[in-house]
Amino acid sequence: MLNEKEVQEFLEETGRTGGIIPGLDAMEALMKELGDVQDRLNTIHVAGTNGKGSVCAMLSSVLQEAGYRTGMYTSPAVFHRREQYQVNGAWISPAEFTEVVNRVKEGCDRVKAKGGRMPTVFEIETAAAFLYFYRKRCQVVVLETGMGGEEDATNIIRKPLVSVLTSISMDHMKFLGNSLEEIARKKAGIVKEGGTAVALMPPQAQVRQILEEVCERQQAVLSYAEPKWARQVRREQGQLRFFCEEAGEIRLSMTGGYQVENAVCVLETVKVLREAGWEIPEEALVKGLGQARWEGRFSAVCQKPLFLLDGAHNEDAAKKLRETLKMGFTNGKIIYIIGVLADKEHEKMLKLLLPLAFKVFTVTPDHPRGLDGQVLAEEARRCHEDVTCCRKVSEAVSAALALAEQENAVILAFGSLSYLREIKENMCHDR
Incomplete structure (x- = not known):
């Protein structure tokens, strides 16, 4: 049996060698070895390009307040692998994590012994969940897809309580397709025959058409959550x-402007759950x-100076982040720290967000696909005149803190979720 350190090494090594392999064959073989326990869980399945994690967090919080023992699985891990596995808001303990991954590894060994493919690290993590x-x-599990939907390891579940689709935009084109229609079809693959689906109302007619076609083919009931339901936003x-109208005044501690549409998506999902017999009092909602x-979605790690983290990593997320900044942060100076992955739409993100910056620091994320900070800085200088590349994240944090104190500015670190943990660790060290 692997100890705690060996479990981490096993997952890291599997991640380095396994890559991303769409499809459910290996996941089905692995879960069969583990007793197909996923079929005995009440699951809410959430897919989409942006907003999945926030919707999962909101739904989990509501269900917990309603008295249900609620599990939540999200990915990728931002600050620690154990954060992906939560029951009533509490992370899985190190001992439980070690034990459950060992059981999954034993299942992997049996799959390989029978001639099957070694599961990927995401399949292992999902099986562990x-x-x-x-x-x-x-009593209920809120489950976030990793990427896409149709061929995602989480889609092994057969009868979710409800399939939830958040905002859909361009991302992961290498795996999901080069058009909104292709991406929407892949994500709508979580809708099951005879099931129920809730979708955030897409602004694009072609995406609505795809969602409606999929639900009609699956004979699934589709209801839309419309952002216009939210009024007097402030x-x-x-x-x-x-x-x-239906819930009265809603107050969110998650303060990114884009969280309004995520909350509306949750309101419609709760309505569907209530209609299915789940007791969720208004007070709990x-x-x-x-x-x-x-954390990591326009969340603060420090108040003086205000230091914000946001995982905006594609064009749609950048647009929503810009709207949030314009809502309440453009009266003062904003210092950016940016680190992105090379396969993301960083040029589009820079054009959208850099006009609001006072100063820009770029870094290289510690990730196999991390874009060199110097390359990012050269791109950023086409949109902003004051850009500095820092060799280390710690240098960017120290420089931004010093400048924020001098200029009474806000700091915003955004881009890849993969480097936000390092930002937070350096913040704790600096403070």
Whole structure:
């Protein structure tokens, strides 16, 4: 049996050698070795390009407030692998994580012994989630897809309570396709025959058409969540507030402007769950939304100076981040720290966001696909005159803190989720 350190090494090595392999064959073989425990869980399945994690966090908080023992699985890990596995908001313990991964590894060994493919690290992590939530006797599990939907390892579940589709835009084109239609079709692959689906109302007619075609083919009931339901949107006392006809005033501690549409998506999902017999009192809905937290999505790691982290890593997320900044942060100076992956739409992101910056620092994420910070700086200088590349994330954090104090500025670190952990660690060290 592997110890805690060996489990981490096993996952890291599998991640380096396995890559991304779409399809469910290996996942089905692995879960068969683990007793197909996923079939004994009540699951809410969430897919989309942006907003998946936030919707999962909000739904989990609401269900927990309603008295249900709630599991939540999200990816990728931002600060620690264990954060991906939560029951009623608590991370899996190191001992439980070590034990459950060992059980999954044994399943992998049996799959290989029978001539099957070694599961990828994401398939292993997902199998561990199903096994953990089953062992913890979760009454409901909120499950985030890793990438896409149709061929994602999480899509092994057969009868979700509801399939939720958040905003859909261009991302992961290498695997999902080069058009919105292709990407929407892949993500809508989580909708099951005879099931129920909730989708954030897409602004693009072609995406709506795809979603409706898929649901009609699957004989699934589709309902839309419309952002226009949220009225009187404002930022007060560190909260994002809005009024909704069915729920009254909603207060969100997750303050990115884009969280309004995510909350609306949750409101419609709760409505569908209630219609299916799940008891979710209004008080639990309002309190759950108000208490939901999701680190790395316009979340603060420091108040003086205000230091924000956001995982915006594609064009659509950059547009939403710009709207949030314009809502309440353009009266002062904003210092950026940016690190991105080479296969992301960084040029489009820079054009959208750099006009709002006072100063820009670039870094190289510690990731196999991390874009060299110097290359990013050269691109950024086409949109901004004051750009500095820092060799280390720690240098960028120290320089930004010093400048923010001098200029009374806000700091925003955004781009790849993969380097936000390093930002936070350096913040803790510096403070």
